[in-house]
Amino acid sequence: MNTPCSSAHLPTEWQQARLSRDARFDGVFYIGVLTTGIFCRPICPARLPKEDNVRYLRSPAEATQQGFRPCRRCRPEYSPTAAQQWPDERLDAALQAIENGFLDHYDVPSLARTVDLSDRQLRRLFQHNLGITPAHAGETRRLLLAKQLLCESNLPITEVALAAGFNSVRRFNSKIQSFYQQTPTDIRKARRHALTPMENTWVVDLPHSPHYPWQQVFRFYQQRAIEHLERAGDDFFQRVIVLDQQPLLLSCEKLPHRAALRLTVTGARPAQLSRLIALARKALDLNSNHLAIAEHLSHSRWLASRRTISGPIALPGAWDAFEYLIRAIVGQQVSVKAARTLTRRLLERCGEKVTFGEQSWYLFPTAGVLASADLSNMGMPRSRIDTLQNVARAQLNGDIELNITHSGLHPADALAALRHALLAIKGIGPWTADYLLMRGFYQPDIWLDTDLGIIHALKQRDPQLNKQSLRTIADDCAPWRSYAVLGLWQSLSGEQ
Helix, strand or coil: CCCCECHHHCCHHHHHHHHHCCHHHECCEEEEECCCCEEECCCCCCCCCCHHHEEEECCHHHHHHCCCEECCCCCHHHCCCCCCCCCCHHHHHHHHHHHCCHHHCCCHHHHHHHCCCCHHHHHHHHHHHHCCCHHHHHHHHHHHHHHHHHHHECCCHHHHHHHCCCCCHHHHHHHHHHHHCCCHHHHHHCCCCCCCCECCEEEEEEECCCCCCHHHHHHHHHHHCCCCCEEECCCEEEEEEEECCEEEEEEEEECCCCCEEEEEEECCCHHHHHHHHHHHHHHCCCCCCHHHHHHHHCCCHHHHHCCCCCCCCCCCCCCCHHHHHHHHHHCCCCCHHHHHHHHHHHHHHHCEEEEECCEEEEECCCHHHHHHCCCCCCCCCHHHHHHHHHHHHHHHHCCCCCCHHHCCCCHHHHHHHHHHHHHCCCCCCHHHHHHHHHHHCCCCCCCCCCCHHHHHHHHHHCCCCCHHHHHHHHHHHCCCHHHHHHHHHHHCCCCC
């Protein structure tokens, strides 16, 4: 079994990062303090412990397995997720499934089957690379999520148990008491920001790093918001989605006096909240270390010398992969404004109308509806309508796989297979397929080399730009090319 890193054999940067509280390493490693039994993020403002009393840990799950409890000041449950290059990509798929709450409803052998491994192979993969078991990773996720909901939500304590994935309130109480050395009631009483319970509406605050570029995220959604499906402003975003065939209303707003976003969900069951929180964190790009990404992109000689990108960048993602594939097709070869108009027409013709409070919304049309709908006289070429409906039929028939997490393929293989299947559909080219991977599947290293916005942004700085320069820029930005794309679009002040 792997052991936590001591000073003698840790990555050389970790010790200096701890001493300088380097925010670029937030989420990369954690610090276990032997004298207190607490583990912290490298940015923790607490007094620095002596090196002899420190153990370096790779994840919160490893920290809890070694007997450490999370710090109440730096709150490890809110740290970003470090990008890892695992020797076997099935480990990443399994970790993503656990983060989405897979083990709240299924067992480890079922998880192993979803990533095309035996139970024994999956356990060995976790043990060798992480020093933990899949079950322990799932248990740690539940404990950290429970603490977050106790401190940051308006859920009653009994509902927190269900939302965090515990199958009984008694087990929830026992685990929280044992792990945090506090009862759930004590944790709830100590919270700084009490939230008022509301009927059929759940509120969860999502703290973020001070380097999180929330203005850019809300501006991105605001520029692309589809009337009747979404509403967006300088500091808020609202839309309807469907989860488990149930319409829900999601609202997200920036809290004015705190580094946090407030997520409000209307119409959801408590058991759905863990998936909704995971979805919101991915779509809003709260899991990334934006300071570290910006620092990496600043090393691109071409971008840095021309001041093309400055400051942290976020990668706003999709709330539903099928929806964003259709929106990408509708938006082919037209402006952002025209794409919004066409998508609104599609919504009004084919979407289902729902009401929350006194406000009416339209759910995005399903593949079944779009496959057979009459889409004539909408302002789209017949060829694009054919592409759109062929995609809907492919989704219905299972010819395209938009749920990669539960695919039996390796993640990279599954994404490659999806891209190949999309390109086989007449009317879908590399830009559309890659845009879907970037936003619909939150892929951080996609470079849209044919995108006119990117070429225009770069040629503004260098009229002599050529294909070799484009390749050099793309290589310099790896493995964060998607963020470079967003930064270049942003440099056009909203033009694309």
